[in-house]
Amino acid sequence: MIQADAYHARLSRLRDCWCPAPDKPEETPETTLLALWWTAAGTPRSAVTAAAASPAALDADAEARLDALLAQRIAGVPLAHLTGRQHFMGMDLLAGPGALIPRAETELLARAAIELARAATAQREILKVIDVCTGCGNLALAIAREVAGARVVASDLSEEAVALARRNAAALGLDGNLDIRCGDLLAPFDTPEFQGEVGLLVCNPPYISSGKVPAMAPEIAGHEPALAFDGGPLGVSILTRLVHDAPRFLRAGGWLAFEVGVGQGPAMARRLRNERAFDKVRELHDDAGIVRVVLACRGEQAEAAA
Structure with missing residues (x-):
């Protein structure tokens, strides 16, 4: 099970330090954190796919990866570049800085x-x-x-x-x-x-x-x-x-x-x-x-x- 206290502490930080972008309405603080959580756990998902289920608990190394990803997201690195995934028409696509992130x-x-x-x-x-x-x-x-x-x-x-x-x-x-x-x-x-x-x-x-x-x-x-x-x-x-x-x-x-x-x-x-x-x-x-x-x-x- 996901660690509730750790989850809510990070969610609070994200809400305080980051504002969702209007061109990606699927990226809320909740779905963003879940997508980063899945990525830290080693199974990257888009914001849409990540919201479908709660990920497993993280070990210490994965928690460190999550905090690093969270810091990058707050600094403005696109979520799709951190997870390497973007959802479009029912597909989780590979994403990266070489091409437009599908909207x-x-x-x-x-x-x-x-x-x-x-x-x-x-x-x-x-x-x-x-x-x-x-x-x-x-x-x-x-x-x-x-x-x-x-x-x-x-x-x-x-x-x-x-x-x-x-x-x-x-x-x-x-x-x-x-x-x-x-x-x-x-x-x-x-x-x-x-x-x-x-x-x-x-x-x-x-x-x-x-x-x-x-x-x-x-x-x-x-x-x-x-x-x-x-x-x-x-x-x-x-x-x-x-x-x-x-x-x-x-x-x-x-x-x-x-x-x-x-x-x-x-x-x-x-x-x-x-x-x-x-x-x-x-x-x-x-x-x-x-x-x-x-x-x-x-x-x-x-x-x-x-």
């Missing part, structure tokens, strides 16, 4: 992508799916795990992120279902195999304006790669390239699905509605009523963008 808000995009993929494969199709800016592979892995008929490929500009995504695929037993490549956006797939053949193109891109990246919370700016956040001067450089290039890869009736930053959704949706290549555009809102995901279908008769 719960991105599950809105994941659920929409899975729904679109299932609808396509229900027609007995083998669906080609591309996930760009894959990071640790969370979106690609969620689709590959949930949609049996999907052939998923993914890419990232960062070699560190690609290596982490491949380790996640192997850890989940999905490495046979997922091809992960290193390269700039859609460049790794610019071949006849994918041109005009993709049924679903997904992306959680960098969308913070360059000037705002250094001013982000120290826990983010100081520990997660700027490459995963910096979306250029206005925050939409990657999104603009994606919208321009996507029609060359999407088949007729194929979907483009991507996450947007707060305030970017309506403008990106308007742009897509003005593109001849797309004939259906949908905006998905989060619980606060903010557009965070945009979906666009390549028209059956539309010409690909130049």
Whole structure:
């Protein structure tokens, strides 16, 4: 059994010295301490998974490890970097400083992508799916795990992120279902195999304006790669390239699905509605009523963008 007095003393310290971050609502003082406790005990878990059961008692060495981890968390080291785990769509993924830590808000995009993929494969199709800016592979892995008929490929500009995504695929037993490549956006797939053949193109891109990246919370700016956040001067450089290039890869009736930053959704949706290549555009809102995901279908008769 967990040592109650030791647990409550550390929980009190965490509550007094640390404030939860709004971008990771699953990380409360209680779940954070449990995740660190499991890690000190030698069986790392994410905050979500750690909350499912109380860990065993710690010996003296493990208690020392726990106190060291607790001190690092209070100092601002992300929980996912201390545990090496982050929960996303029912999966405990490997996490590290080489890639963006998946956020719960991105599950809105994941659920929409899975729904679109299932609808396509229900027609007995083998669906080609591309996930760009894959990071640790969370979106690609969620689709590959949930949609049996999907052939998923993914890419990232960062070699560190690609290596982490491949380790996640192997850890989940999905490495046979997922091809992960290193390269700039859609460049790794610019071949006849994918041109005009993709049924679903997904992306959680960098969308913070360059000037705002250094001013982000120290826990983010100081520990997660700027490459995963910096979306250029206005925050939409990657999104603009994606919208321009996507029609060359999407088949007729194929979907483009991507996450947007707060305030970017309506403008990106308007742009897509003005593109001849797309004939259906949908905006998905989060619980606060903010557009965070945009979906666009390549028209059956539309010409690909130049």
